Amino acid sequence: MTSADSTRPTVSMAVRAGAQVLAAAGIDAPAVEARLLMSYALADSPAKGHPRVPLDSSALFMRGDEPAPAVFERWLRSRAERIPLQHIAGSAPFCGVDLLSGPEGFVPRPETELLVDWADRWLRTYWTERTTFELSRRLFSGHLTVVDVCSGPGTIALGLAHRLGTMAPATGADIEIIGLEIDHQAIELARANERQLRDRGLLASNIDVRFHRADVRDPSIVGRLGLVNSAQLVLSNPPYVPETAIDQGLISPEVMADPRTAVFAGSDGMELMDPLVRTMELLSAPVAALAIEHDDATGPLVRSILEEHKMLSVEQHRDLAERDRFVTARVQRDPGDIPRTRVWS
Numbered sequence: 001m002t003s004a005d006s007t008r009p010t011v012s013m014a015v016r017a018g019a020q021v022l023a024a025a026g027i028d029a030p031a032v033e034a035r036l037l038m039s040y041a042l043a044d045s046p047a048k049g050h051p052r053v054p055l056d057s058s059a060l061f062m063r064g065d066e067p068a069p070a071v072f073e074r075w076l077r078s079r080a081e082r083i084p085l086q087h088i089a090g091s092a093p094f095c096g097v098d099l100l101s102g103p104e105g106f107v108p109r110p111e112t113e114l115l116v117d118w119a120d121r122w123l124r125t126y127w128t129e130r131t132t133f134e135l136s137r138r139l140f141s142g143h144l145t146v147v148d149v150c151s152g153p154g155t156i157a158l159g160l161a162h163r164l165g166t167m168a169p170a171t172g173a174d175i176e177i178i179g180l181e182i183d184h185q186a187i188e189l190a191r192a193n194e195r196q197l198r199d200r201g202l203l204a205s206n207i208d209v210r211f212h213r214a215d216v217r218d219p220s221i222v223g224r225l226g227l228v229n230s231a232q233l234v235l236s237n238p239p240y241v242p243e244t245a246i247d248q249g250l251i252s253p254e255v256m257a258d259p260r261t262a263v264f265a266g267s268d269g270m271e272l273m274d275p276l277v278r279t280m281e282l283l284s285a286p287v288a289a290l291a292i293e294h295d296d297a298t299g300p301l302v303r304s305i306l307e308e309h310k311m312l313s314v315e316q317h318r319d320l321a322e323r324d325r326f327v328t329a330r331v332q333r334d335p336g337d338i339p340r341t342r343v344w345s
Helices: 003-007 011-024 030-041 057-062 070-080 085-089 112-131 134-139 155-166 184-199 220-224 273-283 299-308 340-344
Strands: 091-094 097-100 143-149 174-181 207-213 231-236 284-293 312-318 324-332
Touching: 011 030, 011 070, 030 057, 030 070, 030 085, 070 085, 085 091, 091 155, 097 155, 097 184, 112 143, 112 155, 112 231, 112 284, 112 312, 112 324, 143 155, 143 273, 155 174, 155 184, 155 207, 155 231, 174 184, 184 207, 220 273, 231 273, 273 284, 273 299, 284 299, 299 312, 299 324
Parallel strands: 143 174, 143 231, 174 207, 231 284
Antiparallel strands: 091 097, 284 324, 312 324
């Protein structure tokens, strides 16, 4: 231990003091955040292009008597200024993996994992139904396409790709996951996340993940990418927060640190929903499913739009706090019934 080390507080002391600083800054669950911040501060420096992976709670406890790393105090000041913890650490957990995180992309939220859970179950059921009987096996190519619309930093696409890693090698499934996103910086972050997960062996070799720049308000991109009528599953966590919530003081500083275009969608949060559903409809195969995350106050409006587009089995799903969180629906149409005029109109 150096003389500088002897003057620094221990890890345990710094976490306790840090929790008080964060509480004074108005941060929810300050003790939890202080421990997590320390878990990142004590973590090994990541390889180039990889995210920092925090210590688990046991490892943090075992190092409680060590001198706190100097970076913790600097990071604590940043967090007290309401800079998102994920931006400070450059890392965000989602669906069992650590993603690179920064101001160029929307920070992954834990409630979105519920949509990924549903998508994982749906795809496994779809696969089983088409491979159980001889006739259905003959008609099924074994190829699955998933499209994540408004993909941001690849949160849903990559979380699902990781989850499906236990399915693809065992079944021989050939899975293609495509993320569509309008923001160039978010796409670059998504591609960096795909590379780091691939480098770390966290994506199965027969799961292909790609990202393309696309605006949901311009469905012609679906035709140009050759994705019309292609996807068995189409998912989206679009911008959906009402801009009026800013004036009402309902938006935290952390959310305001996300790219504005990734968060807000007009005064009611519904500005993109109708063009989004039109684009998702174009992407959908004749037999497919959709899932859309939404603001907890707009579930009925989202369901209504899906029903207007003749979607079947429209169903509301709630999060762990019993708030409306995402809606699912089925597409069932004649294989020749492709709404081509919408692609090039």
